[in-house]
Amino acid sequence: MSAELDNAGKSVTVIGGGVAGMSAACALAEVGLRVQLVERRGYLGGRASSYLHPGVNEVIDNCQHVLFGCCTNLVGFYRRIGVAEKLHWTRDMTMIEPDGRRSRLGPFEIGRWGLPAPLHGTPSLMRARAFSLADKLALGRAFRAMMRPGALDHSSETLGDWLRRHKQTRGAMDRFWRLVVASALNADIENIAVPYAAKVIRELFMNSADAGAMGMSTVPLSELYAGAERYLAGRGSRVFYNSNVEALNWDEGSRKWSIETRNGTLSSEYTVVALPFEAARKLLAKMPAADGAGALMAKIEKHEHWPLCSVHLWFDREITNLPHAVLLDREIHWLYNKSKLQPWRKLTGSYVELVVSASRSFAALSREQAIEHSVCELAEFFPTVKEAKLEKAALVKEVRATFGVPPGIDAARPDSVSPWPQLFLAGDWTNTGWPSTMESAARSGHLAAEALTNAAGAAQMFLLPDLKPKGLMRFV
Numbered sequence: 236m237s238a239e240l241d242n243a244g245k246s247v248t249v250i251g252g253g254v255a256g257m258s259a260a261c262a263l264a265e266v267g268l269r270v271q272l273v274e275r276r277g278y279l280g281g282r283a284s285s286y287l288h289p290g291v292n293e294v295i296d297n298c299q300h301v302l303f304g305c306c307t308n309l310v311g312f313y314r315r316i317g318v319a320e321k322l323h324w325t326r327d328m329t330m331i332e333p334d335g336r337r338s339r340l341g342p343f344e345i346g347r348w349g350l351p352a353p354l355h356g357t358p359s360l361m362r363a364r365a366f367s368l369a370d371k372l373a374l375g376r377a378f379r380a381m382m383r384p385g386a387l388d389h390s391s392e393t394l395g396d397w398l399r400r401h402k403q404t405r406g407a408m409d410r411f412w413r414l415v416v417a418s419a420l421n422a423d424i425e426n427i428a429v430p431y432a433a434k435v436i437r438e439l440f441m442n443s444a445d446a447g448a449m450g451m452s453t454v455p456l457s458e459l460y461a462g463a464e465r466y467l468a469g470r471g472s473r474v475f476y477n478s479n480v481e482a483l484n485w486d487e488g489s490r491k492w493s494i495e496t497r498n499g500t501l502s503s504e505y506t507v508v509a510l511p512f513e514a515a516r517k518l519l520a521k522m523p524a525a526d527g528a529g530a531l532m533a534k535i536e537k538h539e540h541w542p543l544c545s546v547h548l549w550f551d552r553e554i555t556n557l558p559h560a561v562l563l564d565r566e567i568h569w570l571y572n573k574s575k576l577q578p579w580r581k582l583t584g585s586y587v588e589l590v591v592s593a594s595r596s597f598a599a600l601s602r603e604q605a606i607e608h609s610v611c612e613l614a615e616f617f618p619t620v621k622e623a624k625l626e627k628a629a630l631v632k633e634v635r636a637t638f639g640v641p642p643g644i645d646a647a648r649p650d651s652v653s654p655w656p657q658l659f660l661a662g663d664w665t666n667t668g669w670p671s672t673m674e675s676a677a678r679s680g681h682l683a684a685e686a687l688t689n690a691a692g693a694a695q696m697f698l699l700p701d702l703k704p705k706g707l708m709r710f711v
């Protein structure tokens with residue numbers, strides 16, 4: 236991977252400074268291409284970024300982003316740019332009921348000894364008071380059916396139909412499938428293809444305790460990407476900020492692309508378009524005619540967005556000592572205790588972030604309604620909230636947060652090779668097999684970089700392999 240390409244003077248423009256664009260840019264810079272990373276905004280990160288929120292005068296993430304041990308390409312990208320040690324990892328998930336009763340899910344471990352996968356999580360599930368015995372048996376049945384890789388790959392069923400067919404109880408539906416799995420995929424169960432849910436179950440709960448470990452950044456997300464900018468600068472490459480790309484033109488004579496940005500024109504031999512699907516559609520619609528361009532546009536049309544909202548609350552005191560929790564039976568789903576996860580903030584009170592996944596009704600609330608509703612629900616889980624003073628609050632609505640993964644969506648996810656010469660596609664929505672996540676974005680960047688070096692006649696491997704299943708899962 237570290238071998239330099241014989242590429243002196245060869246240049247590539249990567250359009251879009253999200254995780255997909257950054258991972259492609261850094262991989263290509265590593266093998267000697269001169270990279271121009273062009274970003275519309277004044278900072279990197281795209282849908283996974285942070286900024287100074289003027290209303291609360293704090294640097295906040297647009298939303299808490301979590302990754303898992305199975306996100307090998309994202310972790311590989313963080314390692315490449317030297318920021319992997321800024322992640323905090325945990326193996327435990329605490330579920331809380333509105334009366335405050337807690338259940339812990341996570342691997343059974345005593346010191347370095349634990350049960351082999353996929354049994355590592357069984358003791359905590361059996362002890363979890365959030366689920367009745369009937370719920371636990373139903374979950375066990377469904378996990379078994381989803382265990383074998385490939386078994387459901389060609390299923391065209393929705394998760395909702397599949398769960399009904401597998402006789403899931405109300406508790407299992409509401410407290411596990413809707414809350415944990417559907418919110419990880421950020422859609423409702425009637426709009427999720429079974430293979431994507433099965434992938435989540437296998438990776439997070441069955442393959443190994445390492446694959447299911449949850450990672451969170453201990454610094455604002457944009458601080459991670461300072462590593463990417465340094466990495467590029469150290470290799471003769473650079474980032475162009477505030478440079479919306481408006482058009483791309485191909486010159487057959489010089490075999491180069493000219494890239495028209497708001498601030499002027501750039502040129503390069505190669506181009507990687509690392510944009511979300513709607514921005515890719517807008518740009519590619521203005522491209523010269525090419526075989527397969529119509530089919531690509533038809534694929535893009537099939538994609539749909541789902542919203543995600545986060546409510547950021549600053550209290551005058553600590554309301555819980557838990558670093559994070561899953562909140563059951565209410566509209567708020569996930570709690571992240573940022574004061575614990577980011578102690579450098581040195582707050583006298585506390586800062587918590589609540590995440591509401593895939594809820595179009597919550598996204599329709601006004602700022603005041605959303606904050607009031609969230610604080611009321613939070614008080615049901617943590618009574619201290621009733622006495623605490625809310626010092627400031629912010630609501631971040633991301634209406635176009637993630638793309639949906641309904642049955643049939645794989646046919647609408649294009650490969651990195653595009654219909655145009657020397658132009659490649661990346662972005663979480665392209666053909667990675669992963670749902671809308673930072674891992675999918677990092678994979679797409681690595682795949683586009685591989686396709687580009689292949690076309691340049693010096694194929695390189697950037698895609699990092701999946702974590703190998705452990706324990707008994709090795710034999711499944």
Ligand SMILES: Cc1cc2nc3c(=O)[nH]c(=O)nc-3n(C[C@H](O)[C@H](O)[C@H](O)COP(=O)(O)OP(=O)(O)OC[C@H]3O[C@@H](n4cnc5c(N)ncnc54)[C@H](O)[C@@H]3O)c2cc1C
Pocket residue numbers: 250251252253254255256273274275276279280281282283297298299300301302478479480481509510511514518543544633635636637661662663664671672673674675676
């Ligand atoms: C609220 C929220 C919560 C999420 N939570 C998680 C999570 O917990 N875990 C997880 O793994 N994933 C999560 N995701 C999904 C994850 O953020 C995305 O899958 C990933 O960041 C997508 O990266 P990308 O590079 O493909 O696209 P983007 O991040 O959208 O990057 C595209 C970039 O292109 C730029 N751009 C657009 N048009 C142009 C143009 N014409 N010229 C130049 N630049 C342009 C944009 O400004 C942007 O920076 C979440 C997303 C949101 C919004």
